[in-house]
Amino acid sequence: MSFRNNLLYDATGTVNAAVEVQLGNHFSVGVNGGFKSWPRYLFWDTDNETNTSHWRHLLVAPEARYYFDEIFKGAFLGADLLYTHYNVGNVKFPFGLFPEIRDYRLQGDYYAVGLFGGYAWRLGPHWRIEVLAGMHVGYADADKYECAHCGSQLGTMQGVALLPNLGVNIAYNLKRREQRQKKKEEILEIVAPMKPEPQVEPEPVVEPEPVPEPEPAPILPILRHPVVRPASEYKPYTPERVLRKEEGALYVFFPVGKSVLERSFTEGGRTRDNGPTLDEIMEVTADILKDSLASVSCIQIVGLSSVEGTAQRNQTLSLARAQAMKQYIQDRLPVPDGLFETVGGGEAWTELKDIVQDLKAGVGESSLTSSQLQQVLDILEKDGDAASRERELKALDGGRVYRILMETLLKDLRNSGYVRIYIEEK
Secondary structure (H helix, E strand, O other), rough: OOOEHHHHHHOOOOOEEEEEEOOOOEEEEEEEEEEOOOOOOOOOOOOOOOOOOOOOEEEEEEEEEEEEOOOHHHHHEEEEEEEEEEEEEEEOOHHHHOOOHHOOOOEEEEEEEEEEEEEEEEOOOOOOEEEEEEEEEEEEEEEEEOOOOOOOEEEEEEEEEEOOOOOEEEEEEEEOHHHHHHOOOHHHHHHHHHHHOOOOOOOOOOOOOOOOOOOOOOOOOOHOOEEEEEEEHOOOOOOOOOOOOOOOOOOEEOOOOOOOOOOEEOOOOOEEEHEEEEEHHHHHHHHHHHOOOOEEEEEEEEEEOOOOOOHHHHHHHHHHHHHHHHHHHHHOOOOOOEEEEEEEEEOOOOHHHHHHHHHOOOOOOOOHHHHHHHHHHHHHOOHHHOOOHHHHHHHHHHHHHHHHHHHHHHHHOOOOOOEEEEEEOO
């Protein structure tokens, strides 16, 4: 939930506030309100002789928003419904708006719908500032009077009217319940080791009788291939795993932003040949299916993406890459869905950090200097969301470091990530 105040609306002398409630990762609903019961800018100004301006109104506007990046952050679009009851006279609006109010007083109602867009910046865990602009179109119905404070009624005015929507908002965001719970759990993890362990009398140790060593189990021939592992060694994917360091895993690569699996493609002057890897995966899988001593327990495929772009889009892209690898196998071999585990690993920050650490330690060649590699490593080791780290990387050396990363390291992260075949003995 978020509470906000429109500073431009404050400048008209109107008390205003809004409340906004999150409905998901991108959507929110809320309501804006404004109230001005005194006739002039300052509520204690009651001099009708020298200041004949008159402006009172009540405004209510429920709204809905869509944030493109994440809730309460980045660019957004919105729509609202607006109702206002007004009593306005002898007021000069900028840009020649509402000229009839300069010489007459209008008292009535306005009903409208509006569209607007804007951008929000986070100032910390709670505060943000945002700007927005839009337009309302609606129907106005008002009585017309001679002057701002007196005079007889001259008639009525009805018709379509446009009303601009501008805002510079300061907002306060309440923390999510799960964020508070996570902080509580972190504190408990720190405090728990401080509690003294209860003293327990040790039980007497009974020496076990020696057991003869079992005969080593014969190694299945198919296990000699490094991509194959027994089902007992199965490990679920977690973001902390450095897949590139795990022995024998096979990779296929994808063009930037794509999930279509190609045997070979050219990008940025460099040709990727997935053919030998794909042939090897098919050969090993076919051998297991024919093996009379073993059967496939699980084919684990982890898709990854490089760190460019939004985390949500890259999460979807990484899963689509894993599924493309699965479909490639199923198009050629009779492997049922139940034997596959396809995982979208999202943005490969752990892999990128491991590559940079190796380059900093002198393992491999890099177009970046040792100082630049250290700057990249410092950013990757920071806590924070992926978008913040990406922005900091783009800002290094005027963008030069990020361009080198895109041309070199990031290309190796656009892959089906990792293929591992687990088998069990029949």
